Amino acid sequence: MGRNVQKYLPFALSGVAIVILLLSSCNGLRRGAKGLSSSFDESQESMIMDSNGQAPMRVYHITNQQDSILLRTSSVNVIPDGNDVVLERFINRLYSTVRDSMSMGVGIAAPQVGILKNIIWVQRFDKEEFPFEYYLNPVITHYSPDKQDCLEGCLSIPDRMDTTRIRAETIVINYEEMGGNKIIDTISGFTAVIFQHEIDHLNGILYLDHLDKEMNKE
């Protein structure tokens, strides 16, 4: 037995070494994967994963100077990773925010709660029962030449509504679903205005900017 122990000890030791190596490389992989899949930096993550659970987040207003700077900043794409718990929590909280009894909006964009990511929620008045749907990394790829007038309000611009006259009647959008499927959709009417309004937010544009253009034209 003594001899056998001597004989097998080196194998036993190298077995331990291999197990340790495997464990450490697994940790490395896991860390790497988290780094890859996480769309949010530390401060964004702490805003999203705070003790308020799924509750609405604070809506940023142009009347606040600090908020206004962020609302004027362009957002960046998210990685549509279904395993990203921060992304999942954020999407839920963004929905809670637009459906909050104080807001009751028909659409919201991530920068409106201080997160500069290309994520929006839109109420689809062009679908049966008007469902709310979220869109990751949406981009408008086509605007119809025919325009529509629309009375617009904005959760970030308190106490006013104005008529815009520059919204396309029909648009084509590209976006990603959770998991990375790329989708193309054509949208018309009031719902197309909501998409144009929310995707503007992702580019740091507010509906008031379009009013200025109209006034300059006159």
Ligand SMILES: [Zn+2]
């Ligand atoms: Zn808005």
